[in-house]
Amino acid sequence: MSLSSRTSSGAERTLNMPHALTLLLDSPVLIVAILISGIGGTFQYGFQISSLNSPSTFIKELINATCLQHHGLSLEHWQLSLIWSFIVSTFCIGGLLGSLCAGRLAATYGRKRCLLLNNLVAVCGAVLMVLSKTAMSFEMILVGRFIYGVNAGVGSVVHTMYLMECAPKRLRGMVGVSVTTFLSFGKFSGQLLGISELLGTEERWIWLLAFSGFTGLLQLLTLSFLPESPRFLLLERGDQQGCEKAVRRLWGTSRDHKQEVEEMLVEHAALRGVRSRGVIELLSDRSVRWQLLTTLVSFTTLQLCGINAVYLYSFDVFRAAGIPPHQLRYASLGTGLCEVSTSLACVMVVEKTGKKILFVRGYLGMAATLALLTLTLYLQNYVSWMPYCSMVLIFLFIFFFSSGPAGGTAPLPGEIFPQSLKAAGFTIAWTINWVGLFLVGMVFPIIVEHLDYFCFLIFLVFCLFTGLFVWRNVPETKNRTVLEITAEFQRIHNPAAPTMDAKADQLEANNNHPSLSTRL
Template identity: 25%
Template sequence: MTVTPVKPQRPTTTLFFSACVATLGTWYTAGYFNCALNVPQAYVISWIRHVECRRHENHENHTENYILWCGPLTEYEESLVLRDNVKLNTIWSIINSIVAAGLIVSAFSFSCFMKRFGLKGTIYIASASHLTGSLLAALISAVEVYELLIVGRLLCGFAEGLTGMGAVMYVSEITPVKLRGAFGTIPMVMLVLGFLTANALGLPMLLGTKERWPILLALQSIPVIIMCICLPFCPDSPRQLFLMKGDKIGAEKTLIWLRKNADVQDELAAMQRELEMQNKGEIGPPVPLFGIFKDQYLRYIFGICAVPMAVKQFSGYVCVMYYSTSIFRKAGLDHLYSAYASLAMWLVYLTFSLISMSLVDRLGRRVMLLLSHSGMMVGMSLFTVFMVLSGQYAVDWAKYACIGSIFLWMAFYTTGSSSVSWFLPSEMFPQEARTAAMTWISVLSSGCSVMTSFLFPLLVLVLEEYTFLLFVAVIAMGTVCIISTLPETKGMTIDQIQILLRQRFKQ
């Protein structure tokens, strides 16, 4: 297919400002609160055990249950406390996986919020939910009720779902075609900056202590407040203004402000063609939530987009995000060096996120995903081998090889899978189906996240080091599907992508 040449396009300060503001209180905050409990995990688990102990001490003194929760632990017994205390392991799994449950709830309500309040209004509502969840999480040490932490993270997960989808759509719709791939990685860059901040502040010499870890949770509200202050200075999406509200003058003013250039007629013409197609019935009204699965063509696109997202979530990423410190401890590092290894891992993530920004529009989405998946399979396979050598055969150098292989896996994960799987649906679905499609992609992502984050601690008890081979198998199967189904959309406008997809669908 011939791709129409497009004029040179460059990033502007206004475009960069709008994209960063939209992702600061959404993706950056999501990265922060998802990783906030990673480094101080041992102190949080000890605190939960203390809360349960106080509930048992008045009426179960010296019983087996009382000893389980209140008995003193040696350093070795403390490292195995999740294995020996099934209820404690379950509580910890729920605390981590409840975020994804909130994401699922928000996914089904996203389209309703979008229709009623628009993109920016939805982000404001989600911010209120996040601030409430942050307040509950900050109060847990004062009231000694760990259930507040679960409710708080549920509310934060709900907010993450609303704002995450909204921010991705917003960035995609304000960005010109030639920059869409690079700017599509901004949410992931913000996410890893949140990871880095949480891990750095969670170090033992800062807030990762027995007394100060609740402060780490309270700080997650700061970027949300900053975003709410700056968001009024960002314009509405020009596509939303033109296609949904019919405000052509407003769309033109917004494009001129974003591009810092009055020559925006090509973009307006593309929107006008899409509007005319919609008026002629070639593009229908907004697709309802379940309409994605009733239309054969939309099901076809959903299948293409679902595979990269499923691979992303079942690649081991969720487990590394929540449990990296404990994984490194299991590999043989002490608590402090495990925290340093986690921090270095997120630095690798940040570095390769920035590298991928320059590569995705040059190499293309398909090539980036295949490259990413191949590297992830190698990295996770090596990690399994070195974990076996370190654990079962007590090979001392293998623990450092474990760190290196996780870094290798993270580098390739970041190169393609982390970002392409998110902005691919916003490119491939037509305008009228985009909201419903992003909803279902988010549901898929969250459902996979719930499964992996909840089941991982339980599977490790059974499969131990070989748990990670399950991720390798999923990546391999997903790669085969991508080779056979995913077309390359590099450099194409949204209407050109639709023509290509319809041609492939008819074949």
């Protein structure tokens, strides 16, 4: 049987399967795993991105008071701005360090145990934040932000790996999008808790900074009741019995999962004797160069698509539309709520539409929106109603971003790399993400200062290029195994090279071998 016929038969079986949401509801433990892993995973990353905006005035007051009391220095404006920049950017430095270590830690200690230990890091950061005001020490906030960065760097990588390996093939897209949904929810939570009616006050701002410790503690107390990922147990530990037990707990016993477990056994047979490989080996492996290039392009554009610029200009647009200055923070909450709600909607449709369509539609839609937004921002000084058009375009841009690139990029390495290269793939991907976040934070204000809203034209080029790149060079991943996706990459980019049909026939023979039977 050829690989293409196997894929076609798999697609026919998929058409007869119930809706993905029904399958998910039949797996309550998997739903719990999504919620628990998310609250201590990408939620922490999103929360730390937005939570520092509200208490910035109080933190700067603490910086001045610390220097005056401990060192007898009265800071000038540029000195205060420099220290504040260090506090903001040290989160990215910690995140980069955490992401570089995450792959090896996850391979050594396992996905679940790595997430559990990572929560202790978040609790340590929260303790420093709580004590900073009492100790009159902004240095504790600086160290705490670095620790939070390490926690977010490790948590983002391992959370994605854990969920992608816990999800059955039919639900992989839906579960993968939930990774970014928690990131968006974290950003919105930081905005919401930062308003003056909640934790954004002079008395309570330290509890806002310490909130990540509470979410880390929540995951620490609950994650231990969940199983390790089945794919890790089988493909990296060789524990077939543990894998089958984890599958029954995560996917439920109401359906027969024998076929998918046998597919894992086939992959295990294909990878027998292949150890988990590192970043250098991935960079030098020509057989996965298009998967690597796809990862590089996708994660680079995730930071250079213009989402940060859109959020920055939203205040100016809302102000021009007549929203009072003291109400702007609530309008900002609207943008965060739009991102969360769109991410949730993406969870519901990704299994029906496929990830490639969402990517292409999202990036091309973002490019068109940026072109129109540049035009409306230019005209808003000449046409009285133009700010309202800009406001609509801002929400439309967030819709395209959240419904495609935001939801599909984070889990991408887990879908296109084989098991032996997954950890290295995630390490490279999230390293690009953290470096990009740091560079955007440092360079973006300079770009805006010189180009104003014409900076959107730069981001437009990145969005347009990536949309076309995915359209021409990346296969659909929905309901396909890693072996099938690898074969599709080969078919697209090396049509004259020998196909993987012979290997697929061998794997099919192995699949039917009595020694690969399962008790499920």
